[in-house]
Every structure is written in structure tokens, then in C-alpha cells.
Amino acid sequence: MSKKQYFTTRQLCLMAFLAVSGMIIKPFLSPVFNLLTDFIRIPGGSVTAGFSMMFLVFGAAAVQKKGTAAMMGLVQAVMALGLGISSVTGLLVFITYTLPGVVIDIVLCSSIFSAVPVQKRMPLAGAAGVLAGAALTNTLYFRMSVVPFLLFYIFGILSGGFGGYMAAVIYDRLHIQIERMRYKK
Numbered sequence: 001m002s003k004k005q006y007f008t009t010r011q012l013c014l015m016a017f018l019a020v021s022g023m024i025i026k027p028f029l030s031p032v033f034n035l036l037t038d039f040i041r042i043p044g045g046s047v048t049a050g051f052s053m054m055f056l057v058f059g060a061a062a063v064q065k066k067g068t069a070a071m072m073g074l075v076q077a078v079m080a081l082g083l084g085i086s087s088v089t090g091l092l093v094f095i096t097y098t099l100p101g102v103v104i105d106i107v108l109c110s111s112i113f114s115a116v117p118v119q120k121r122m123p124l125a126g127a128a129g130v131l132a133g134a135a136l137t138n139t140l141y142f143r144m145s146v147v148p149f150l151l152f153y154i155f156g157i158l159s160g161g162f163g164g165y166m167a168a169v170i171y172d173r174l175h176i177q178i179e180r181m182r183y184k185k
Contacts, residue, residue: 011063019072022055023079037155049100050159051166053129056101058167060108060125061118062174068109069129073101096136100129119168126164130156 007015026048033047060069077097079085107113107125134156138144144152 007063007065007068011065011068014062015059015068015072016075018055018059019075020079022052022072023076023085025055026052026085047155047159049130049133049156050126050161050163052163053100053104053126053160054163054167056104056129057108057122057126057164058170060101060104061122061167061171064109064118066105066109069101069104069125070098071101073098092140096133096140099136100133103132104129119172122168122171123161123164126162126167127157127160130160130163 029048029051037047056069056072059072074094074097077094080093080097081091104125107121107128108118113121113124131153134153138149138152
């Protein structure tokens, strides 16, 4: 067995904890945001998704390895399917939960945006993750007309950017501990 592993046990535990936390927070936030989004007749999931993306963005920034957010999204998809949270979508849940993670990984862990510090990329990663998820769910399920469609994306992008910003604030405050975790053998 090789001594070098891609993810350490500590990183895997952090990723699992954050993925589960992102799933747990959704049912508590959904009723609050549904009051707002029902009023303007758009699905509330785009707003709620920004706050649950905060956990994926933080995990990808903390671990800084390719595939982190995608793996966390996959864990969330398994949980959603196993707990019956996404009974309407069925197996498509693997795509709708994993795609935002892939997009977050592209923004945070690829060399495309490497000139920008990680903390500055985190709001962009959150917004892009929600946008990818919202685009896919609108294509697969909602097929909204133009005005609700634009509102759906605007609210999604704003909530994703805010979720990424909150992840950056938490990341800044815990930066020393994150660095110790990353380089500790």
C-alpha cells in the first residue's frame, strides 16, 4: 500500500462533515426563503442553494485539491436519494448535486483562476455553483418563462455569491488551523 494518499483522513472527515451540514441546513432555510420566492413566483431552491453551497465552497477552499467539491456534491446526492429528499428527481439528483461541485472545483482548484487569491474566488465559486445547478434544474424540471427565469437566476447568483462570501469570511478566520491541517503529516 502506498504511503501517499490523495485525501488524508482528516480532509475526508472535513469534507463529509461539510457535505452533511450543507444538507441539514436546507430544510431549516427553505420555509423562510419560500415566503420571499413564492411572492415573486419563482422556485425557492435557487436562494436556498446559495447557503448550502457555502459548505462546498469552504470545503474546496480548505482542502484545495481537485475534485473536493464534486465529491462533496456526490455525497449530498447519495444522502438526498437515500433520505428521499429528492424523490421527484430520482437518479438525476446525482447530476444536479454533483455539477455545482464540479463548477466550484473549476473556479477554486484549477489553474484558470490561479492568479486571483482563493478568498477572492470564493464568492465567484458560490455564484457559479448555484448558476450551474439552477441552469440544470430549470432545463430539466421548471422551464420557466423569461421574467421568472431571470429572477430565478438573479436570486440564485446573489445567494451563491453571498454564500461564497460567507465561506471566505469563515475561511479567513480559520486560515491558521486550515494550514496546520493541510501540512500536518
